[in-house]
Amino acid sequence: MKRRALISVTDKRDIIELARALMQANFEVIATSGTVKDLRSAGIVVREVSEITGIGELAGGRVKTLHPEIFAGILATGKEREQLTPIDVVVVNLYDFSASSLDGGLDVEKIDVGGVALIRAAAKNFE
Numbered sequence: 001m002k003r004r005a006l007i008s009v010t011d012k013r014d015i016i017e018l019a020r021a022l023m024q025a026n027f028e029v030i031a032t033s034g035t036v037k038d039l040r041s042a043g044i045v046v047r048e049v050s051e052i053t054g055i056g057e058l059a060g061g062r063v064k065t066l067h068p069e070i071f072a073g074i075l076a077t078g079k080e081r082e083q084l085t086p087i088d089v090v091v092v093n094l095y096d097f098s099a100s101s102l103d104g105g106l107d108v109e110k111i112d113v114g115g116v117a118l119i120r121a122a123a124k125n126f127e
Helices: 015-024 033-041 049-053 068-075 078-083 114-124
Strands: 003-009 027-031 089-093
Touching (some): 003 015, 003 068, 003 114, 015 033, 027 033, 027 049, 089 114
Parallel strands (some): 003 027, 003 089
């Protein structure tokens, strides 16, 4: 079974090099829409999260990865993995919330919900 990596990043520095390294290590790359655009423009073959979930982004783009198919793919072990789209590596960086407060106000749009949940799921199934 091919290994898969999910990439969901706001800071895309060096993400093309990382995706290329994952592909060279025989990973299938899955990414959120903004990252997909950058990777595809660099010639990297990548599947969009919506291809896994069967739905596009929701709530004005706030909900991309918060879907049972994604989380089950990260958390599944053993035979469960055969019934799902297993995800072996999770690459996430969070919105820079602290930078949004530098101008004196807090930008609640910078509160990352999905990224934190992905990190927690990946940590729970770190093996």
